[in-house]
Amino acid sequence: MPVPVLGIIALGRIYRRLSGIDLYGADAPDGGQRGRSLLAVYVCVLVSCFAAGFILSDQLGNAWTAWVITALVVVSTVVVGRTYDGLLREQLRSAGS
Numbered sequence: 001m002p003v004p005v006l007g008i009i010a011l012g013r014i015y016r017r018l019s020g021i022d023l024y025g026a027d028a029p030d031g032g033q034r035g036r037s038l039l040a041v042y043v044c045v046l047v048s049c050f051a052a053g054f055i056l057s058d059q060l061g062n063a064w065t066a067w068v069i070t071a072l073v074v075v076s077t078v079v080v081g082r083t084y085d086g087l088l089r090e091q092l093r094s095a096g097s
Contacts, residue, residue: 021092029095031087038087042080049073 016022021029030036053069056062 029088029091031084032091035084035087035091038080038084042076045076046073049076 031038049069049072053066056065056069
């Protein structure tokens with residue numbers, strides 16, 4: 001578990017060095033209020049999906065429940081990722097002008 005976490009931190013530092021944009025600082029772009037709200041809802045959806053996956057696979061004993069939950073997580077990640085990217089780009093454009 002520590003390896004992926006350290007990898008994420010390392011990638012953030014490499015990105016900061018290459019782009020000059022700090023993803024972890026106090027003035028880091030976060031998509032504004034809409035972006036923060038979007039991420040909060042997304043985290044709640046992920047936690048709910050994981051909980052539902054554990055409960056359903058334990059109760060039903062079927063592997064297909066995990067695949068359905070995984071599909072929901074993948075689709076929501078793509079949708080939220082693209083939306084959040086648009087919010088970040090909008091915030092960076094307005095800060096640059």
